[in-house]
Amino acid sequence: MSQHEASLPRKAQPTGIAATGWKPLFLRWLTLPTAAIGALLIGALIIAAMGANPLTGYHALLTGAFGGSYALASTAVKAVPLLLVGIGICISFRANVLNIGGEGQIVMGALAGAATALALPNLPRIVLIPLVLLAGCVGGGIWGAIPGIFKAYRNVNEVLSTIMLNLVAVQLMNYLLAGPMIDKSESFAVVGRIPQTRLLSPNSWLPIIVPGTQLHLGVVIAVLVAVAVYVLLWRTGIGFRIRAVGLSTDASRYAGMAVKRTMAMALTLSGAMCGLAGAMLVFGSISHRMVTDGTLTGFTGSDGYYGIVVALFGGLNPLWTILSAFLFGGLLVGGVSMGIALNVPYSSDLVTTIVGLVVCFVVALDAIRRRSSLQSGPTSLRQLLTRNWHPPADGSPGAAPSSTSSQPNDDATAPSAPPPVPELIPADPRDALP
Amino acid sequence: MNQFFTVAVLSATVASGIALGCPLLLAALGETVGQRSGVLNLGVDGIMLLSAFGAYFVALRTGSIALGVLVALGIGAVMGLITAFINVTVRAEQGISGIAIYIAALGLSGLLFERYVGTPLPITNSSGPFSAVDIPLLDRIPYVGTMFFKQNVLVYLAILLIPVLTFALHRTTYGMKVHAAGENPAAADTLGISVSRVRYSAVIFGCTMAGLAGAALLIVDGIFQENLTQGAGFIAVALVYFGGWRPGAVALGALLYGLTGAVILTWKTLGIIPLSLSDLAATAPAVIVVLALLFLVGRYRQPTALSKPYLRGVM
Numbered sequence: 168m169s170q171h172e173a174s175l176p177r178k179a180q181p182t183g184i185a186a187t188g189w190k191p192l193f194l195r196w197l198t199l200p201t202a203a204i205g206a207l208l209i210g211a212l213i214i215a216a217m218g219a220n221p222l223t224g225y226h227a228l229l230t231g232a233f234g235g236s237y238a239l240a241s242t243a244v245k246a247v248p249l250l251l252v253g254i255g256i257c258i259s260f261r262a263n264v265l266n267i268g269g270e271g272q273i274v275m276g277a278l279a280g281a282a283t284a285l286a287l288p289n290l291p292r293i294v295l296i297p298l299v300l301l302a303g304c305v306g307g308g309i310w311g312a313i314p315g316i317f318k319a320y321r322n323v324n325e326v327l328s329t330i331m332l333n334l335v336a337v338q339l340m341n342y343l344l345a346g347p348m349i350d351k352s353e354s355f356a357v358v359g360r361i362p363q364t365r366l367l368s369p370n371s372w373l374p375i376i377v378p379g380t381q382l383h384l385g386v387v388i389a390v391l392v393a394v395a396v397y398v399l400l401w402r403t404g405i406g407f408r409i410r411a412v413g414l415s416t417d418a419s420r421y422a423g424m425a426v427k428r429t430m431a432m433a434l435t436l437s438g439a440m441c442g443l444a445g446a447m448l449v450f451g452s453i454s455h456r457m458v459t460d461g462t463l464t465g466f467t468g469s470d471g472y473y474g475i476v477v478a479l480f481g482g483l484n485p486l487w488t489i490l491s492a493f494l495f496g497g498l499l500v501g502g503v504s505m506g507i508a509l510n511v512p513y514s515s516d517l518v519t520t521i522v523g524l525v526v527c528f529v530v531a532l533d534a535i536r537r538r539s540s541l542q543s544g545p546t547s548l549r550q551l552l553t554r555n556w557h558p559p560a561d562g563s564p565g566a567a568p569s570s571t572s573s574q575p576n577d578d579a580t581a582p583s584a585p586p587p588v589p590e591l592i593p594a595d596p597r598d599a600l601p
Numbered sequence: 602m603n604q605f606f607t608v609a610v611l612s613a614t615v616a617s618g619i620a621l622g623c624p625l626l627l628a629a630l631g632e633t634v635g636q637r638s639g640v641l642n643l644g645v646d647g648i649m650l651l652s653a654f655g656a657y658f659v660a661l662r663t664g665s666i667a668l669g670v671l672v673a674l675g676i677g678a679v680m681g682l683i684t685a686f687i688n689v690t691v692r693a694e695q696g697i698s699g700i701a702i703y704i705a706a707l708g709l710s711g712l713l714f715e716r717y718v719g720t721p722l723p724i725t726n727s728s729g730p731f732s733a734v735d736i737p738l739l740d741r742i743p744y745v746g747t748m749f750f751k752q753n754v755l756v757y758l759a760i761l762l763i764p765v766l767t768f769a770l771h772r773t774t775y776g777m778k779v780h781a782a783g784e785n786p787a788a789a790d791t792l793g794i795s796v797s798r799v800r801y802s803a804v805i806f807g808c809t810m811a812g813l814a815g816a817a818l819l820i821v822d823g824i825f826q827e828n829l830t831q832g833a834g835f836i837a838v839a840l841v842y843f844g845g846w847r848p849g850a851v852a853l854g855a856l857l858y859g860l861t862g863a864v865i866l867t868w869k870t871l872g873i874i875p876l877s878l879s880d881l882a883a884t885a886p887a888v889i890v891v892l893a894l895l896f897l898v899g900r901y902r903q904p905t906a907l908s909k910p911y912l913r914g915v916m
Contacts, residue, residue, distance in 0.1 A: 327890075338881065338887075523706070523707070534691050534692045
């Protein structure tokens with residue numbers, strides 16, 4: 168299929184599916200809400216089956232997530248790691264590299280950041296905060312570069328290597344936090360010590376920007392990063408190469424792009440974003456320490472997996488991912504309130520279940536949407552094959568610097584063009600798999 | 602180190618390595634069949650968790666582990682039906698739908714555990730086919746007997762599955778159909794093979810095996826807790842790649858993984874690895890798998906249509 172995509176003639180055509188009838192409209196705009204509502208309905212059934220009142224639960228969930236400034240701030244803070252991981256996923260999935268290693272990359276970023284803050288506690292705030300965040304990027308970036316290089320140069324399936332590296336990272340964290348990096352001043356018995364670092368230098372804490380809430384500077388940074396990555400992906404040569412490789416490795420190679428280097432770089436960048444998320448988790452925490460309970464998800468809270476969901480829900484577009492991260496942050500924060508309101512011990516598991524169901528519905532509905540646009544005629548077939556780029560309005564100059572007009576998948580949108588619709592999954596990531 | 606190289610310790614280590622590798626082996630063999638038919642199922646871990654909980658719950662309430670294993674098989678089959686529906690009928694993106702099933706099952710198993718059990722109680726497993734079964738005569742063979750022939754019945758089943766699956770995949774009509782569906786579904790379709798039916802059956806078989814693996818894991822641990830598997834299902838998927846989609850090599854990988862884990866456990870007990878380094882040592886199996894992927898994987902080609910949904914008329 169890749170070759171076909173590449174050989175399609177470039178032709179300006181209205182974006183999207185034919186705008187008549189309710190079905191295309193539904194498929195285009197209502198797939199995601201339908202997925203969310205479907206999952207929430209099943210969630211309600213589960214709550215009812217457990218003998219609790221779903222309405223009470225969901226009401227508590229909504230107020231806990233979005234009711235009032237404190238709740239909104241908590242949601243925004245929870246959304247920060249989700250957004251950053253989601254941005255990382257956008258980069259790698261766009262390059263058709265499936266990064267499932269967010270968990271490990273978060274952990275490595277957090278460890279690198281925490282180690283930096285422990286080593287250089289006396290640096291002034293203006294230096295230390297950027298430094299620890301950068302350390303987070305580097306730590307996560309290295310953990311992304313390893314599977315990236317393996318994938319690009321040795322054809323090692325990245326899904327598996329990233330999953331394996333998650334296990335390695337978590338054990339490494341358990342070792343470091345229970346050993347070399349543990350808080351030695353803690354007065355508990357040696358056996359019962361909590362695996363955590365000592366209180367990190369106040370100069371490394373992310374400043375609170377709205378007094379009385381937890382809203383810290385990380386929220387602003389994460390949104391700026393999202394915008395920056397959007398620009399990177401759609402307005403620079405690097406981003407163009409990443410997306411071109413994702414659409415067709417063969418076409419990219421014929422066009423003279425360094426396919427392997429681009430793949431490795433996409434996974435490295437993706438890891439760096441996840442590492443930044445890890446640093447945010449440490450330096451935006453209330454305890455101002457890096458702490459774990461020793462389990463696989465003890466430190467990350469599964470953000471590495473949720474980030475994938477967030478990115479898919481945001482159509483693998485960093486800007487839509489901001490919204491989607493906020494909504495999922497609300498779901499996770501509100502889930503705690505729901506647990507308190509229903510007085511049940513399993514609220515976090517319930518939220519996990521609902522998130523899983525949401526993704527099930529999203530992938531299923533996305534597949535149905537793709538197929539239905541396929542079946543409604545040749546025009547739609549072309550749209551299916553080219554649906555990851557938005558053809559420019561006539562005569563618009565290619566805004567991506569490295570793109571040439573001979574590139575069929577040049578999707579530089581003219582300023583007046585309608586905003587891109589979120590797409591769930593990049594065109595056939597299967598094609599480039601070895 | 603000397604106390605490790607004694608007959609008793611070595612054979613006990615090998616025996617526990619096989620026991621540890623058994624859940625991985627069952628899950629990985631099942632996944633091999635599914636992947637050969639062209640379906641990548643990343644939800645194995647979730648299915649293992651749900652079935653382990655089902656087996657645990659039933660064993661706890663009825664006292665019968667056999668009944669628990671049956672329930673685990675049933676849960677595996679139902680999850681297989683759901684997985685196949687999403688991947689084969691709806692043709693969803695397989696890498697992601699698998700993660701979705703994993704997340705949902707992870708949450709659901711924890712939820713059910715908190716709601717219906719709460720405090721973890723161990724299941725009793727002192728006799729019967731799911732504790733150690735000595736194979737008469739063979740268990741008397743010096744060294745080898747204690748390593749291989751004092752295991753529970755699931756271990757024997759898993760080992761028996763290796764030649765059975767090798768034969769079934771390479772020498773039977775069904776095996777050829779699975780192969781065709783995974784290599785060239787369009788060609789299989791033109792020959793009148795129902796790609797969907799083949800994939801459905803392969804996926805349901807794989808997930809049923811994952812369910813059995815969950816029960817096996819529960820029997821090894823004797824107790825259920827949240828996220829009991831600790832990623833074992835993902836390791837099983839990795840082992841399929843490790844073994845190049847051939848049951849024998851996949852089994853070798855599972856045993857290697859189990860053995861590495863057992864050696865590290867023994868070394869920890871004997872004090873060869875200091876307690877402070879045990880977390881670091883626990884990374885060894887995963888590191889070994891990554892290195893093996895790095896050096897071995899290029900040699901075997903994966904099924905051409907792996908993770909590609911088939912739709913007639915669209916290549």
